[in-house]
Amino acid sequence: MDETSTVMSAVRAPLEATALATLGEANTEGRAAVQVLLDLSMQAVQPTDLDQIEAEGRHLAMTRERFDQRLAALEDALFALEEAVTTCLDDATVQHATHMTLHTAYRTVITTLARGFQAGGDALARAESARAQLEQRRLRAVQRINTVANSTMNIGEMLETAAKIIADELPIDLCAIFLYDNQNDELTLDAISASPDEVAGHFIIHLGDQITGVVAQRAVPDGVPNLHDWTIPPIETQMFGREYQGVYVMPIICFGGESSILEGAITLLKRATLVLSAEEFAFLELVAGQLALSMENSKIYRHAEETRLRQMSNIAMLQSVSATVATSFDLVRVLQMIISQAVQISGSTAGAIFLLENDGALRIASRSEMNAPSLRDTSLRVGQCCVGHAAEGGEQYWGIDCMHTNPECYLRHLSDQMPHIHSSLAVPLLSKGLVKGVMHLVRTERHMQPGIGARLVETFANEAAIAIESTHLYEETRTSLEMKSHLLQEMHHRVKNNLLSIAAILRMERRRTTSEETTRVLSESISRIDGMAATHDLLSRDEHIGMANIADIATKLIGVVSAYLVPPTLRVKFETRTKDVEVHSKKALVLA
Known part of the structure; x- marks a missing residue:
């Protein structure tokens, strides 16, 4: 310890007290810096203490605290100590030497603190760089997951x-x-x-x-x-x-x-x-x-995707049903197809279609997943259970647990066999505002969500109504055509008989006449009348009422000509070369 340090050790207490009083109680960092400068000036600082000062600098950098504030506190402590030296020491030479010692200690602390701050800054930069690289790597990892998720x-x-x-x-x-x-x-x-x-x-x-x-x-x-x-x-x-x-x-x-x-x-x-x-x-x-x-x-x-495929399947089903309705008049087959598809599309458990008969009764016509033999001849009246209510009001009718609680329900006797059924939907089959029947669906759920399923059920109900109406029209048209065919056949038959009667009268007249010219004319007339009668006979056949084949007409006429117009002494060979062509009755008569 040199002489200046010895002097400062002797007067440390008054120097410290004077400096602390100058700084005041609020300047805590400056007061701590006074202790450090005094210890370093009196050579009471160990190497570990300098390491601590350097560590403090590193801490300032790592915690991002302001280095200039720490420097300002050291500067405040230096000024306070210089004033204290001037106050407590009278000798100018000692004062100057003490000031120089304090400045040396100040520079040592600043240098050590700055070295630690620089090292801390470098370490912080390396840590931030490593953290940034880690964050970038993890960001790329998340992007890889996102890429896989978006690509498949x-x-x-x-x-x-x-x-x-x-x-x-x-x-x-x-x-x-x-x-x-x-x-x-x-x-x-x-x-x-x-x-x-x-x-x-x-x-x-x-x-x-x-x-x-x-x-x-x-x-x-x-x-x-x-x-x-x-x-x-x-x-x-x-x-x-x-x-x-x-x-x-x-x-x-x-x-x-x-x-x-x-x-x-x-x-x-x-x-x-x-x-x-x-x-x-x-x-x-x-x-x-x-x-x-x-x-x-x-x-x-x-x-x-499942919804899209289901909708495509539903459209295909609807097209199939529409095609069947348009091309088939087998009502039983068409209704069975419609109820089966309606049950599948709506997610129902079972279903049936009832037809409204002329006597006002609703009779079951087709069933899907309702295999009980007791349902085969089911007949309901309008207003009875859900089916009857839908037919009576002409609107959809919902029922909740009706088969378990309503004694009039046609499924009431199957309640024990179908305990899971809780709801039913009855949809009237309407054609031109008139009820033709009812489609009835039963489900395990207590409701049916409105949506494409419910709309398709209504569409299938409309298809069923169209099928019923088309079948009725077909039956009416077929009956009318059969009646007209019978009338036309009877007409041709009667015309043929009348012509044959006329031919018979002309034959009687031919036998009575003695004139060769009259005989020739009568024979020609009889031949023509027989040809027309033969043609009417062809036109009255069941296969093609009102139509005749040219080959058949020619064959008939050859027989007539051979019998009445060819003399017995003349041998004539007839050959027909006609195609298989049919003509209407008017053309057939002209040809004959």
């Missing part, structure tokens, strides 16, 4: 990619991803970061069981850092044939508005203690959110 609707492929990426990015040994089955309340293992050969069979965890099931049920990320205190380890740590010590579970939840949907869970396993940092947790949470969104989008896409 294969959930398995997306989850397998995600499991491998998570295992690469986090300090774990294995990542397993489970999918939630809300119908069975189960979590099924769907993807792992390791080889699938390491999994022993189809792995399922019930919701609320084991660590994964409990965390998924609570919908809050959680885990067990170390399982060394567990007597019976959870099954997650044993399912891959290895002993894992740390488990962490992140639920995969899709949030939408005020509701949330559990999609699955991500289970992390490590053969040592597993604790995630804030950055690692944020990465895992981001991946879970991305997977939840992709899973929900996949469900929406799958549902839309």
Whole structure:
């Protein structure tokens, strides 16, 4: 210790007190700096103390505190000590030497503090660079998952990619991803970061069981850092044939508005203690959110695709029914096809179609999935049960549990055999505003959601009404044509008989006459009348009423000519060369 340091040690107490009084109580950093400068001036500072000052500089840089404030506090402490030296020491030479010692200590502290601050800044820059690189790498990892999710609707492929990426990015040994089955309340293992050969069979965890099931049920990320205190380890740590010590579970939840949907869970396993940092947790949470969104989008896409295929199938069914209605007059076949398709499209359990007869009764005409023999001859009156109400009002009629409570329901006696049936829909078959019948569908649900199913049921009901009307028109037209055919056949038959009677009278006259000219004229007339009678005979046949074949007409006429116009002494050979052509009655008579 030199002479100046010895002097300062002797007067340290008054120097310190005077300097602290100058700084005041509020300047805490300056008061601490007074102690450091005095210790360093009196050579009472050890190398470890300088290391501490350097560490303080590093701390300032790492915590991003202001370095200039620390310098200002040291400067305040130096000025306060200089004033204290002037006050407490009378000798000018000693004062000057003491001032120089304080300035040396000040520079030493500034240099050491700056060196630590620079080192801390460099370390902070390296840490930030490493963090930025890590964030970029994890961002690229999330983008890879997003790319797979957008390029394919294969959930398995997306989850397998995600499991491998998570295992690469986090300090774990294995990542397993489970999918939630809300119908069975189960979590099924769907993807792992390791080889699938390491999994022993189809792995399922019930919701609320084991660590994964409990965390998924609570919908809050959680885990067990170390399982060394567990007597019976959870099954997650044993399912891959290895002993894992740390488990962490992140639920995969899709949030939408005020509701949330559990999609699955991500289970992390490590053969040592597993604790995630804030950055690692944020990465895992981001991946879970991305997977939840992709899973929900996949469900929406799958549902839309199923709806599209179902609609295409429904349209094909409707086209098939329309084609059958347009081309077939077999009412039983058409109605059976319509009720079968209506039951399938509407998701009903069974159904039947009733026809409104002329006597006002509703009689069952076709059934689907109603195989009880007792229903074969079912007949209802208008106003009875749902079917009768729909026929009476001409509007759709809903019934809830009517087959179990309404004694007039035609299915009441089957209530014990169909306990699961709860609702029914009766749709009137309307044609030109008139009720032709009723379509009746029964369902297990207590309601039918309005939509394409309900609209298609109404469309099928309209098709049934058209089929009934078309069949009735066909039957009326066929009956009318048969009646006209019988009348036309009878007319031709009577005309033929009248012509033959005329021919018979002319033959009688021919036998009585002695004139050769009269005989020739009568014979020619008889021949013509017989030809016309033969043609009417052809026109009265059942095969083609009012139509005659030219070949048949020619054959008939040859017979007539041979009999009445060819002399017995003349041998004539007739040959017909006609095509198979039919002509109408008027042309046939002219030809004859």
